[in-house]
Amino acid sequence: MSNEIILNEDEKDCLQELMNIAYGSATAAITEILDAFATLSIPRIEVIKTKNLKNHLSKEVNLNSTHFVCMQQINGPIAGENLFVIDNNSAKNIAIKFGLEEDEITEIELCDIILEITNILSSSTISKLAEDMKAMVSFSPPDVKILDNINKLDNQFIEKYQNVIIISTRLKFEDLDIDGQLMILTTDKSITYIKKTINKILNEI
Amino acid sequence: MPIKKFEFICNTVDNGVIILDEDLNVHFWNSWLESRTNIKSEEIISKKLTEFFFDINENTLKRKIKASLALNSSTFYHTGINKYLLNIELNKVANKVFENMQQAITITPYDKNKRLVFLYIYDNTLLCETNYELEKTKNSLEDSLEEINLLLNTTLEAIFLFEDDKCTNANDIALELFNYSKKNEVINKEIYEFIDTKSLEKISKIKNKPIEIKMSRKDSSTFPALIKIKDTKLKNKRFKILTVMDLSELKRKDKLLVEQTKMAALGEMIGNIAHQWRQPLSTITTAASGLKMHKELEILTEDIFVESIDAITRNSKHLSQTIDDFRDFLKIDKKRVSFNIKDNIQRNISILEGALKNQSIQLVLDCDDNCIIKNYPNELTQAFLNIINNAKDAFIDKNVDLTKRFILINIYTKNNNLIIKIKDNAKGIDPTIIDKIFEPYFTTKHKDVGTGLGLYMTHQLIEISMNGRIEVCNESFNYKDINMYGACFKLTLPLD
Amino acid sequence: MNILVADDSKMARKIAIKTIKETLSENLQANIIEVNNGEEALATYQKENIDVVFLDLTMPIMDGFEALQKIKEYDKDAKVIVVSADIQKTSMDKVREFGAIDFVKKPINIEKMNQIIQKIL
Numbered sequence: 001m002s003n004e005i006i007l008n009e010d011e012k013d014c015l016q017e018l019m020n021i022a023y024g025s026a027t028a029a030i031t032e033i034l035d036a037f038a039t040l041s042i043p044r045i046e047v048i049k050t051k052n053l054k055n056h057l058s059k060e061v062n063l064n065s066t067h068f069v070c071m072q073q074i075n076g077p078i079a080g081e082n083l084f085v086i087d088n089n090s091a092k093n094i095a096i097k098f099g100l101e102e103d104e105i106t107e108i109e110l111c112d113i114i115l116e117i118t119n120i121l122s123s124s125t126i127s128k129l130a131e132d133m134k135a136m137v138s139f140s141p142p143d144v145k146i147l148d149n150i151n152k153l154d155n156q157f158i159e160k161y162q163n164v165i166i167i168s169t170r171l172k173f174e175d176l177d178i179d180g181q182l183m184i185l186t187t188d189k190s191i192t193y194i195k196k197t198i199n200k201i202l203n204e205i
Numbered sequence: 206m207p208i209k210k211f212e213f214i215c216n217t218v219d220n221g222v223i224i225l226d227e228d229l230n231v232h233f234w235n236s237w238l239e240s241r242t243n244i245k246s247e248e249i250i251s252k253k254l255t256e257f258f259f260d261i262n263e264n265t266l267k268r269k270i271k272a273s274l275a276l277n278s279s280t281f282y283h284t285g286i287n288k289y290l291l292n293i294e295l296n297k298v299a300n301k302v303f304e305n306m307q308q309a310i311t312i313t314p315y316d317k318n319k320r321l322v323f324l325y326i327y328d329n330t331l332l333c334e335t336n337y338e339l340e341k342t343k344n345s346l347e348d349s350l351e352e353i354n355l356l357l358n359t360t361l362e363a364i365f366l367f368e369d370d371k372c373t374n375a376n377d378i379a380l381e382l383f384n385y386s387k388k389n390e391v392i393n394k395e396i397y398e399f400i401d402t403k404s405l406e407k408i409s410k411i412k413n414k415p416i417e418i419k420m421s422r423k424d425s426s427t428f429p430a431l432i433k434i435k436d437t438k439l440k441n442k443r444f445k446i447l448t449v450m451d452l453s454e455l456k457r458k459d460k461l462l463v464e465q466t467k468m469a470a471l472g473e474m475i476g477n478i479a480h481q482w483r484q485p486l487s488t489i490t491t492a493a494s495g496l497k498m499h500k501e502l503e504i505l506t507e508d509i510f511v512e513s514i515d516a517i518t519r520n521s522k523h524l525s526q527t528i529d530d531f532r533d534f535l536k537i538d539k540k541r542v543s544f545n546i547k548d549n550i551q552r553n554i555s556i557l558e559g560a561l562k563n564q565s566i567q568l569v570l571d572c573d574d575n576c577i578i579k580n581y582p583n584e585l586t587q588a589f590l591n592i593i594n595n596a597k598d599a600f601i602d603k604n605v606d607l608t609k610r611f612i613l614i615n616i617y618t619k620n621n622n623l624i625i626k627i628k629d630n631a632k633g634i635d636p637t638i639i640d641k642i643f644e645p646y647f648t649t650k651h652k653d654v655g656t657g658l659g660l661y662m663t664h665q666l667i668e669i670s671m672n673g674r675i676e677v678c679n680e681s682f683n684y685k686d687i688n689m690y691g692a693c694f695k696l697t698l699p700l701d
Numbered sequence: 702m703n704i705l706v707a708d709d710s711k712m713a714r715k716i717a718i719k720t721i722k723e724t725l726s727e728n729l730q731a732n733i734i735e736v737n738n739g740e741e742a743l744a745t746y747q748k749e750n751i752d753v754v755f756l757d758l759t760m761p762i763m764d765g766f767e768a769l770q771k772i773k774e775y776d777k778d779a780k781v782i783v784v785s786a787d788i789q790k791t792s793m794d795k796v797r798e799f800g801a802i803d804f805v806k807k808p809i810n811i812e813k814m815n816q817i818i819q820k821i822l
Contacts, residue, residue: 010711017710020759021807024786029276033268037791040759042709099264115283116272123278141281141309205715 006047006163006191014198018132019043019125019167023182026124027171030117034097034173041170050164053185060168060181061085068110070118070144076137077193078130078186080164084118086171086180093178111144118142121171121182133197162188221291221326224315227270229254229263232321241293241306258291266290270322273314282310291326307333367445370395382451384423396434396447401427408434420449428453466659470587473560473594474531480559481527485520492516531556543579546616546623547572553589564597565607569684572616578623579701584670588663592627592694595659598650599631599692611684618700625696630689633679642677673698703750704733707742707768708757708784716808717755717784724814739763743771746779753821756801758785758792766795773800782817784809 007015020043027038048056061067065087072082086094091110096102098113119142130137167184186194215222216236224233231254234246244257255261273280282290293306309327357364363379365372372394375385383399385391397405401419410416415433422428429452437444492513499505547570554561554568561568593612600610615626634642641647643664667675673696680693704721708714714735725731734749736742740763742756754772758765765783772779783796786807793804802820805813 013710014712017712020710020713021786024788024807028788028790029272031789031791032275033272037789040787042759042761098268112283116269116280119280120272120276123276127276127278139279141283141311143283202712205712205719 007045007165007195010202011195011198012045014202015165015167015194016043016045018129018198018201019045019169019184022125022128022132023169025128026121029124030120030171033120034094036097036173036176039170039172039174041172043167043169046166046168047191048164048166050162053164056166057183060183065089066146066148068114068144069147070114070142072118072122072142073140074122074126074137074184075140076130077135078126078133078137078190080184080186080190082118082122082126082142083183083185084114084121084180085183086114086117086178090178090180093173093176097176097178107146111146115142115144117180118144125182126184132201133194135193135197163191165191165194220328221324223254223324223326225254225270225322225324227267227274227320227322229266229270238291238326242291260292261290269312273312273322274317274320277314277317279314280312282308282312295330302334302337303330306330361450363449363451365391365396365399365447365449367396367447369443370445372396379449382422382449383420390423396445399447399449417452429456463662466662470591470659474556474590477556477560478527478531480563481556482524483559485523488520489517492520541579541581543577544582546576546578546625547574549582549585550589550614550616550625553586553593557590557593560597561593561612564600564610566597566600566610566612568593568612568614570614570616572614573618576616576618576623577700578698580671580698584666585698588666588671588675588696589625589627591659591663596627596629596631596692599629603632605631609687611689613682613684621700623696623698623700625698626693627696628680628682628689628691628693630682630691633690634677634692636679639677639679643675667696667698671698702729702731702752704731705736705742705745705749705751705754706733707736707739707754707760707765709737709760710757711737713757713784713807720809720811720814721755723811724818739765739768739771742768743775746772747775752780754779754781756781756783758783758787758796766799769796769799769801780821 020040023043024040027040031038046056061069067085067087068091070082070084070086072084074080074082088110091114092105094117095105095110095113100109100113119139122139122142126137126139165184165186167186169182171180171182172178215233218235219237221238221241222233222235223231223238225231231249231252234244234249239245242257249257254266255263269280269282288303289305289308290310291306291308293308295301295303295306306328307330309329311325311327313323313325315321315323358377360376360378363382364376365379366374372391375388375391380386380388380391383391397408399420400408401421404419407416407418411432411434413433413435415431417429417431419427420430420432431450431452433448435446435448437446496505496510496513499509550570550572554570596612599605609630611630613626613628615624615628617624635649638647638649642660645661647661664675667673675697676695678693678695679691681688681690682693683689706714706717706721708717714737718733718735721731721733734745734751736745738760739756742754743763745751746754756765756769760768763771765785769781769783772781777800779800781801782803782805783801784805784807785792788806796804803817805817
């Protein structure tokens with residue numbers, strides 16, 4: 001997992017900070033809707049080769065229990081995919097927070113809610129990130145899958161690209177027992193753009 | 206954008222366009238919606254959407270609108286999950302899958318201050334129908350696949366599939382039969398790897414007909430099998446399908462029956478030997494005890510002595526000859542030898558002499574003295590004996606008049622072949638079964654008595670071992686002015 | 702004057718320091734100390750004579766909330782300004798409750814920095 005060639009320490013640090021700020025607004029948006037308090041965690045930046053992606057993901061996500069995986073495509077100079085992973089239990093708790101009754105919570109309802117959350121997270125996080133990087137992005141409607149096996153993640157995206165930058169953060173509502181992970185996967189071309197923009201920002205400091 | 210253009214776009218685009226506020230009041234309703242819902246713009250403007258569409262979940266819609274305004278970006282209703290927002294019945298008649306229009310909805314923030322959003326409605330019915338068909342096809346394919354798998358794995362035969370000469374698939378029975386534990390152990394093997402190395406050349410003879418051949422298991426042990434190979438071409442690939450049926454069990458049973466038949470034949474022969482020996486032994490005993498008696502009574506003359514000893518010697522020689530005959534008979538011919546046909550037949554007849562006399566069967570032989578044939582003498586003997594024995598059994602079964610039991614043997618050469626005709630007058634073979642008598646396991650006798658292999662083996666001996674032909678038919682013939690009717694066996698053997 | 706900047710991100714610290722320096726006029730000289738986690742922030746405050754603290758919330762080892770509490774415990778008159786990306790209302794309320802002078806949304810800019818410096822002086 002060498003990332004010195006792709007992103008150096010300073011670039012990583014800068015990206016991390018930008019993500020921190022962007023994610024801060026996103027979380028605020030969600031917590032306003034959910035009327036709850038989230039614990040923000042420090043975003044993690046990793047650069048890995050796409051062929052190792054599945055392996056990496058299977059380690060990140062403990063698939064012993066069923067998880068919802070929601071994917072949304074990002075289009076623009078920063079292009080790639082947003083992955084929001086959340087376990088069944090946390091999803092249920094979000095649903096309850098959304099005002100659903102226990103008996104109203106079906107798989108379909110949960111999927112819908114996860115899609116919404118992902119949409120909200122994406123829009124705020126990436127929009128903010130893009131804004132700071134002076135890029136215009138648009139999103140495709142997200143798609144959700146229920147996973148109990150990492151091999152079911154049939155991601156054709158993976159074959160096309162060499163490297164992936166993974167920016168991951170946690171969405172944690174301690175008292176509500178909600179814990180999810182947001183991963184932003186960016187592609188080769190975007191990596192170049194991101195580097196350029198980050199360096200511009202760094203030079204202005 | 207000038208109102209005219211805006212109106213034009215909104216009313217000609219192929220989607221529903223609504224402007225809503227966060228209390229779900231309608232501010233704009235385009236023509237697409239008018240025609241599909243039959244609700245005019247004037248009717249619905251300033252009214253709540255839910256007054257016209259009762260099944261909309263208010264909370265959800267309000268929440269999505271609030272989110273889009275707060276985030277200043279689009280939110281969605283997803284087709285897969287929420288089938289539709291506005292309940293619009295479909296007018297389809299033929300090929301209707303869904304009752305209502307399947308919709309995808311996008312909610313885009315328009316005016317944050319006035320709390321207005323744009324709602325776009327896309328008719329996704331066609332996509333959903335296609336997905337539905339796909340799902341149906343997928344399911345039926347899965348069912349078919351399961352069925353085929355079931356079929357393939359419950360047959361008696363092992364089935365192997367070869368693509369371009371490499372094995373790509375095998376059914377469960379194949380793996381079991383050849384002692385492989387996992388399918389990937391046979392993948393990429395070539396056909397010859399499953400065949401006993403000693404039998405490999407037989408493969409070249411196979412041409413869409415099943416052949417008997419020895420197959421080789423994973424541990425190189427072999428077993429007899431009946432196999433068939435089908436060659437076929439599909440989309441530029443050469444396919445071979447190998448089906449294998451294990452004959453081990455059948456062969457074992459076969460062997461047993463053959464043994465039994467041999468035992469039966471042997472039994473008969475021993476009976477014949479016993480019969481042959483009775484007379485000479487009796488003569489020897491009589492001569493010996495006669496000698497003793499004469500000596501004790503002191504009336505032993507030179508002549509009586511010589512006569513008695515001669516009788517003993519003569520008969521002992523005869524006994525010895527009989528043993529030699531039978532010993533030769535039991536030997537399996539390894540090579541073809543030249544032998545005199547009359548000698549062979551006469552020897553055979555002498556073996557049967559006793560049994561035939563017992564049943565009052567008269568045997569007439571008409572044969573050339575100097576006819577030499579190059580073949581397997583013992584095989585001919587076995588075949589001959591079997592035919593005669595069958596005739597004998599027929600006489601008994603059909604209760605033929607004791608004075609009229611005849612077997613005529615006519616031997617001559619024709620066209621470099623030796624013809625042996627054996628006719629009896631045991632009333633012939635039932636025409637309905639005459640075609641089957643050479644088949645293995647076919648017998649008219651009770652199953653404890655007949656193995657059904659006698660004539661089959663005779664057939665194999667004549668046609669395969671001796672390279673000849675055997676035919677049977679019912680014939681009537683004349684002998685000594687008596688009309689006879691019975692079976693006629695015709696053996697045709699090459700002279701060399 | 703001694704200013705303590707606590708943030709785990711090097712870039713954030715750099716931005717903060719640059720903004721501070723640009724806001725302060727030539728008259729006011731300031732000595733700026735950087736730390737990258739809450740524990741060090743507390744230790745440095747206790748060791749040195751710090752006038753103002755610019756504190757991030759999301760830090761490893763000890764986060765901003767805890768550091769704020771502990772610094773205030775140590776010195777009830779400590780002047781702490783929270784600079785964070787965590788702009789949840791609850792966070793902002795908590796922070797004021799613990800005794801921070803102000804809460805600033807990241808990234809901090811010159812105008813806001815000006816306001817703050819005015820407040821302090």
